[in-house]
Amino acid sequence: MITASICTIGDEILIGQIVDTNSAKIANMLGEIGIKVSYTISIADDKKEIITRLKNALDETDVVIVTGGLGPTKDDITKDALKELSGSENYRESPEQMEIIRKIMKLRGIELSDLNKRQALVPEKAEVIANPLGTxxxxxxRxxxxxxxxxxxxxxxxxxxxNSVIGILKKELNTEDIYHKTILTFGIPESTLAKRIEDWENNLPEGYKLAYLPSPMSGVRLRISKYGGSAKDAEIKTAEIVSQLKNLLCNAVYGEDDDTLQSVVGKILLKYNLxxxxxxxxxxxLVSSLLTDVPGSSGYYYGSIISYDNSIKEKILGVSREIIETRGAVSRECVTAMAENARKIMKTDYAVATSGIAGPGGGTQDKPAGTVWIAVSSKSKTSxxxxxxxxxxxQNKQRFAANALNFLREIILDENR
Amino acid sequence: MITASICTIGDEILIGQIVDTNSAKIANMLGEIGIKVSYTISIADDKKEIITRLKNALDETDVVIVTGGLGPTKDDITKDALKELSGSENYRESPEQMEIIRKIMKLRGIELSDLNKRQALVPEKAEVIANPLGTxxxxxxRxxxxxxxxxxxxxxxxxxxxNSVIGILKKELNTEDIYHKTILTFGIPESTLAKRIEDWENNLPEGYKLAYLPSPMSGVRLRISKYGGSAKDAEIKTAEIVSQLKNLLCNAVYGEDDDTLQSVVGKILLKYNLxxxxxxxxxxxLVSSLLTDVPGSSGYYYGSIISYDNSIKEKILGVSREIIETRGAVSRECVTAMAENARKIMKTDYAVATSGIAGPGGGTQDKPAGTVWIAVSSKSKTSxxxxxxxxxxxQNKQRFAANALNFLREIILDENR
Incomplete structure (x- = not known):
């Protein structure tokens, strides 16, 4: 088994100013090509400390991934530490990165400074992996x-x-086959889900592992993994297992792998030309922003009226003052009118509307913070x-938005397939 | 200087299934009583590994904080490791924790299992810190x-x-003061910023350290740290240093510490009743969603018209077809009309508008992906x-939105102070 360690450098992590999210994502990517992460460590911007810890990491694991400490300013001493660690005598300029730096600065209309130029310098024993997204x-x-x-x-x-590193590792190392398939579910709580698929889970073929990955925005993702053996065989076997799983969960399954609620809604809308x-x-x-995170969303998403203030609900969305005064803005009647009118005003096949209380203020005994009404309107009905x-x-905002997207998905599927 | 290490135990971190948020929060709490975190490490649920790493941590730092590995199933591993490490011969039952376990199980209506009872066992050399929130x-x-x-x-x-640990540490150790202050800047790239404040940085008083923390949504944050000495003195001295810094950066400084562009815009709007x-x-x-991430934003934020499709720009925002056909949707003219009309339609003091190409598709030679026009309209002018x-x-969407918020901030300040 090939092992790796992940080392994040930066005082900002150690004083608790930022949460290290890189390690989890990198660990995930390494896991997908069968490399096991033995440990992750966060250390200070201190040259001696960096060298000592990286030497240990090189003794203990086959692959070491270091993040951070490469910015143009003074607190960044990682490059000096790497120069010493790799036994490089000098720095050399990386022409490919210099080209990227020139482009970025030109695009931003900024003159190239000495600091910028210094960023293209690498220890002479480094093999450069160009970073097109930054300087x-x-x-x-090695x-x-x-x-x-x-x-x-x-x-x-x-x-x-x-992504480039994964490509290199696959080529350089004899990585074991690992096959992962993730099935995305929404709307069933983790414990209920576990009960519903208990028999299926207990009967998974040997060597297959199941993991539950819950999150407010994505529901519960179920990851099936098979380590070792042929990935081709695992793919065929997994397709069979997944098909049984889908029979148990029906509409609660919204996608696979890298799908998101918004990308799935987009695919369905495109498919039916809606x-x-x-x-x-x-x-x-947030619902609107999520929908437009999907490349090509201009093909089906027209727009939105965000009516945070009740005056906008009345004047632009045409919700009657009576509804707002007698039922309240957070009510079935209000959210129904919002969805129906948005659909008519923006001339779309569907519209989804939300009205609720994200908190912490604004709640009442009847409608505490965390309450939301969601409506979906189509030509035939509004639910x-x-x-x-x-x-x-x-979190409430995220849950509200994810449920709005899921409700929309369910209604569109219901009416079109 | 008293040092600490934080060690999180759990396979779920190493396979990237969860992000370790504990370390940042614990580091923050330690920092506040002047204990410096030398490193944080995440390791697997493996007894030998746990013992080795914790021995090292005890050699290297004065205080070691371990989290995780105490659940009812993994129990034996971490607790066994701690028993061995502490030289405890046996386990003993903690009566105070047993009482809590009984209460929790009763509340949940679950019968006490052997697994539950085992959770009250601790290595005999342990001093128990009761955990009222869990089993x-x-x-x-020691x-x-x-x-x-x-x-x-x-x-x-x-x-x-x-919270209990902090109380114990303050009593047991002679803790040193640490003082941090973070100044938030927007609109000046890191390398340009570094040049502009070079003299100031070189003349920082002894013992003061500066760190640059760039991000697309927050601009470049500058963190000033002073370890040791009196926190009171550091606060006074830092105020002086910060005031010099603000003179160098003027309007580019938008806030301090936990401020965000959206919270600062909110504060200014509330201050001037706008x-x-x-x-x-x-x-x-996204701009709208960020503005409404701030609790109390209903006090100044009215709403938004998201005109993704040009038909919405024309029909709801009243942008003339001529502008869209001759200048294009991504143009000064279009975004100016969007901002002016939004302000009038929604009857607000200010409106901010964005029109651009987030990519990857939709770009042209003249207007490549990554191009955005932003306008801010007030009663007196539209820029x-x-x-x-x-x-x-x-990232483009995030940068567009952050720049829209910053542009809005600059104009409001310009017109009102």
């Missing part, structure tokens, strides 16, 4: 029989470069549902 | 001159117990600016 290059070092990778700390840059709009109150544009959660403001 | 007890061990604490892994249980609305195209509701970035779709 700091990623690097690979130290004895071990491989050490140094990536920038900014999460999207680090993960962008990890369009959608939203009318949001408590979610404040509304009440949900209650008990999270903090941001 | 696993926290423990303290090993030589060092202190080792073992806490449950569930975040709210771990942090609950940390309201805001948005009209978004490429950001698809528009062009920005270009080169990230991926989601």
């Amino acid at each position: 700091a290059p990623s690097m690979m070092f 130290i004895g029989t071990k491989l050490l990778f140094s990536l920038p700390g900014v999460p999207y840059e680090a993960l962008g470069c990890m 369009t959608v709009s939203t009318a949001e109150s408590c979610t404040g544009g 509304a549902r009440l949900f209650t959660f008990n999270g903090q403001r941001e | 696993a007890p926290s423990m303290m061990f 090993i030589g001159t060092k202190l080792l604490f073992s806490l449950p892994g569930v975040p709210y249980e771990a942090l609950g117990c940390m 309201t805001v609305s948005t009209a978004e195209s490429c950001t698809g509701g 528009a600016r062009l920005f270009t970035f080169n990230g991926q779709r989601e």
